[in-house]
Amino acid sequence: MRFVDDLCLLKSTCSPAKMESTDCVKEGDNLILKKENSLKLFKLWKKRRVFMDKKDFLLDAALGQPYGTVWEVRNNDVVQIDHSVLQAEQVDSASGGDNRNIVDDSSTQKLSREDISSLKESGHSGESIIEQLVENSASFKDKNVYSQAKYRKKKREKHLTRFQILRPSTRLLCDMYWNRAPSKIIQLRADTLAQILTAANIQSTSKVMLVESTQGLVLGAMMERMAGQGTIVQFHSEDKPVRLAVDAYNFPQSYQDTVHSLVLGNVGRLFKEINCTESPKAQESTEVEKSQVQITEKMDTESGDTKQTLQQGATCTEQSADLQEERKASDDMQKDESKTEVGSSTESAQSAKVKDQEESAMEITSREESGTEKKQGKGKRKIETPEQKEAKLERQQQRQEAFVKVKEILQQKNMDALVIVSRFQPSPILMALIELLALSRPFVVYCSNKEPLMECYLKLRERGGAISLRITETWLRNYQVLPKRTHPLVTMSGTGGYLLTGITVEAPPATSPAT
Template sequence: MIEEGDQVLIQKANVFRLVKVERNKKIFTEKLQFFLDNAVGLPLGSKFEVRNKQLFQVPHDSGVNQVPSEAEVDTDRNNEKIQDDNRSQKLTKEDLKEMAKQGAKGEEIIEQLAQNNANFKDKTSFSQAKYLRKKGKKYLNYITILRPTLRLLCNMYMAKSPSKICHLRVDTLSQMLTVGNIHAHSKVIVVDTCQGLVLGAVMERMGGLGTLVQVYHGDFPFRHAYDAFNFPASFDETMMPYPMNQLNYIHCPQSIKDGLQREDQESGVTSNGEEAMDQEVTKDAEPNVEEQKVEVAPEDSISAPRTEQLLTEEQEGVSDSKEKDENCTAGKASSSDTEVNVEGESELLTGTPNADGPTRKRPPWKQYKKDPARLERQRERKEKIEQARAVLQQGNMDGLLIACKFHPGPLVEALLPCLAPSRTFAVYCQHREPLVDCYNRLRAKGGVLKLQLTETWLRNFQILPGRTRPDMQMSGTGGYLLSGITVTMETDSTSSTTEPPLKKAKLETD
């Protein structure tokens, strides 16, 4: 059910966009403007036509869009004439604008386009259908409102801004969740600088049952993609954030308090020397470690935990527009990586509809500055961290997933001792070399079995009558995964003396 306050995905053709359902709020997407009001209360998965900025539900086979929307590239060797749409189309752009102004429906425009295309009649029926489908995507005003599933979210990020989720492709993510044996009633550690996408995936698979320790980078947990899952508030209770920069203090309660204190002291300093900021300020939340430096206007303080993240996302959006392909320090510019920033999303989430313009209105955050509720949240947060530490200390966690933009080696080494024996872990990295390093570190340390470094290969197939073939484009890589199983270490020193060394060597090479 499409409900107020929930986040939903708006699909137009192949483009997805995450928005929050609110009444009387105008949505902009793919040159369409509309209000969601009419959709509230209808089932998720409903399809709508946009007319006069309002939504009207339609059957799913509406428009010419019902043929599966595979890659449009096609060899189409049967069409003898090479199509030259510039010359073959008699209607001008002005004609089309005029038609739209006079309120012509999408279907009417497409009809006119086909009639005025000199080649249309000569095309094969397959090509005619393709032409109509292509025009349909452009001129038909149909949208679908969908539940933001892991599948759709992952694909949306990959299409729009893959570097935000460390290029974690959906098949690789699926391997992580399965190999990591994520399920309800387990105790899982997640390190995620993928907008909280992996965190959300794990929480969904746990169904709010068990314990989820989120090791976060920066000043507070960052969960933009996580929020898209619309988890019930009760799920939050199973979540325990733990700061990455205190991983070395898991077993030193004294040190961890020092760490928190130090954090308190340092948080008063801003990098650009403007006014002193509160410790919960969002400035460093996602410090774009591998990206170009971007000047970000400082925010003073923030009100609710959820809003914190949204604001950060907004800043992310700003920086993202200047984002180069991450990690590139070589001379070659990586212009091929066409990142589309998700600024649009954050606009809507933060409720500033005109955010497209250069003068961006900001909510008056300052009024919350000395809010006593903030102090309460701060206390709760510290409590949660202490809980997380206590849980990690026990060393009987059930799973560990890492997907982040840092070298995963030190993280695996720090967190693997928190797992019980006979538990699985999976470490993702966009590149192969850091995982080779991880592999060698873990082999040297011992206590792990079935270490596997893998890459999955994914290709779509177009299945159409007489036109069955693989898609003409595919992803070059979905990243790499290192997985393994923990085992007990304790008997190693004693057993090695009781066993014949030859046998032992043989076994330990796997």
């Protein structure tokens, strides 16, 4: 059995006397609870209940125990299964020759559902229920050894809540996401992730650029392989990077200090500042502009008096012209009023004016009300407590400090690898960040579809500066490996995505078009 093999490996590698504290389960650790092929991530705290197979129980008894131990739920309590018990669970030696004449249906089992439920309610353990099912099966003794083992395994999965406590690893987390929600990791399989780490040559003391949208799974795999030595610059599209998978690894603080993050929206600003610091011509131009600004300011201060006198004269002439225009307008209005006739036309004009005035008043009041509502809404939004202002300033300072750190790392343009595992279009990201790689360094781009990688391939061929460009498709088939029963599994995944790999070299000089 798989549990027996894992326990044998655990006992052969470490003994309880020489076991380190990190090899035992501690409070606050993230655990992987494995029950056959299902995996569940759980953070262990005292008196925190676990829900599994419609049962809830506590895992306080697992504190201080080594990883790899097997536990069974009995009456809402967990009991550790000894290694000898697992070895004693063997199939019966007496069996028939083959299964040709066996009709395995519900009629061969003497126990009904009501009998099984009554056994569970009376407090019988899962093993005792399985033994009674074997005894009351009319076709069990006629089956061969392999069919008997399959029958027992099926009944254990149904009537036993037995699980193994494992330390979170890249393989387990990748399988867990793949079985539950593959869309969260962009259909990234464990074999594809292994190829990405190998093609990018991720190792200790590496300096890696990473763009990923896999809940932090690729980032955690890199941190696990680099073991806290090296530098990782993570580019993300959100305000804060999503690192749910990284939190499950139980990494120490020294591992997390090697990771720096930057929003993809600030990449343009980053390149502007890097180019300004690198090009002396840009610095000279900025100094010339500053000197020009200073000269113009001095000229403005020296000619300030003359400008003021000219402005005063201009204002005087404008005032006199305005007075003359007002006098002419008043004379014209008096002439027009003397020419008007008193009659029915005056009454209609007055009524129209009244209506216009009422309509304008209604519009003004409505505008004022809407303006007051907007002002009130804006005022409510702008009101901030001093604590909120301080928190905002702290966040801004932290972002600025993070930006400065990333700039110091990237401005040398000597990064060792570039890995892109993103749900966005990879071509603009690749063409921008490949400039920060050193020569003879690998880059890897993953995508679930082939067409975006074809676009990247063509752009790299046009640009130059990259060799060994390849687009590969990952393919995997799982095998069952048991004595005399080794064969490929019937079900398998269709595809594991596509990879674009290459190595950077010095780009050829730009040639002028032939005349």
